[in-house]
Amino acid sequence: MNEQVRLAKGGPSIDRILTLELVRVTERAAVAAARLRGRGDEMAADQAAVDAMRQELNRLPIDGTVVIGEGERDEAPMLFIGEKVGTKKGPKVDIALDPLEGTTICAKNLPNALAVIAIAAEGSLLNAPDAYMEKIAIGPGYASGIVDLDATPTDNIHALAKAKDVSVSEITACILDRPRHARIIEEVRATGASIRLIGDGDVAGVIHTTEPEETGIDIYMGIGGAPEGVLAAAALRCIGGQMQGRLVINSDEQRERARRMGVEDIDHKFDMIEMARGDVLFAATGVTDGNLLAGVKFGRRSIATHTVVMRSSSGTVRWIKAEHQDLEKFDAAEHSS
Secondary structure, X not given: OOHHHHHHHOOOOOOOHHHHHHHHHHHHHHHHHHOOOOOOOHHHHHHHHHHHHHHHHOOOOOEEEEEEOOOOHHHOOOOOOOOEEOOOOOOEEEEEEEEEEOHHHHHHOOOOOEEEEEEEEOOOEOXXXXXXXXXXXXXXXXXXXXXXXXXXXXXXXXXHHHHHOOOHHHOEEEEEOOHHHHHHHHHHHHHOOEEEEEOOOHHHHHHHHHOHHXXXXXXXXXXXXXXXXXXXXXXXXXXXXXXXXEEEOOOHHHHHHHHHOOOOOOOOOEEHHHHEOOOEEEEEEEOOOOOOOOOOEEOOOOEEEEXXXXXXXXXXXXXXXXXXXXXXXXXXXXXXX
């Protein structure tokens, strides 16, 4: 059996009931953050989402370990790397999460802020340090190897245009708007391709490559957070696509931390399956309105949420529009200790 296929299929399957249980986790986090969107306080919105997500996670019938979280143990009360969650009466699972992906987006009430989580069997998710990662991603439907981190942006844009059978001018790349990307931005524009610059939220940016007709984004490239890279890879494992990532280590301390997490070759180019293998579940709920998910809507007597939940083993993608009528129970769950 091909090694990538073995890795993708390897590991125990996760009970499918957890697929819908995850929706409650991201819904709670999204609603908590949405109450503070547009207020200009990134830390308060993030903390509200963290608290709500932790409470829901601790209700799940899992023995979970956070492998991609909100920082190290000494940064508690965030959901830190190594934190144990769940009732401890279910399967042992790895958890990658971002209770508020796009804190600045939420604080400014801009598009595409999300509450995001992925789970997989123990040992299935890459334990990535809190460092940067080079990333490149495209959606499904292409032969493997169409794009590559070691190719130039020009070569990747031309290769994708050829694979899509369109002119380069019809390709749009999503890139984080950061000074470090000035050279990439200049080179991509020189090809004749378009660029969608985003201020934050590169998990959403990667996911958007899977629906270019809806989002207008064909390829994601650039340097973002390594934890977000693992979350994005988990989503692509479920919904389809290709992704590569490589850590960007800027200090001896980061290098040592990566090695403690099991990354021996700092320069290794991880493919999607190496970042998220086995049976993967992924869920995201919109906090603010975006290309794929609507944000939380507060009515006089109800709260509306929009969530996507996916599973890699079945390829199932569910879009869930929920209306929460009992606001007293919802608020009690959100603020209970």
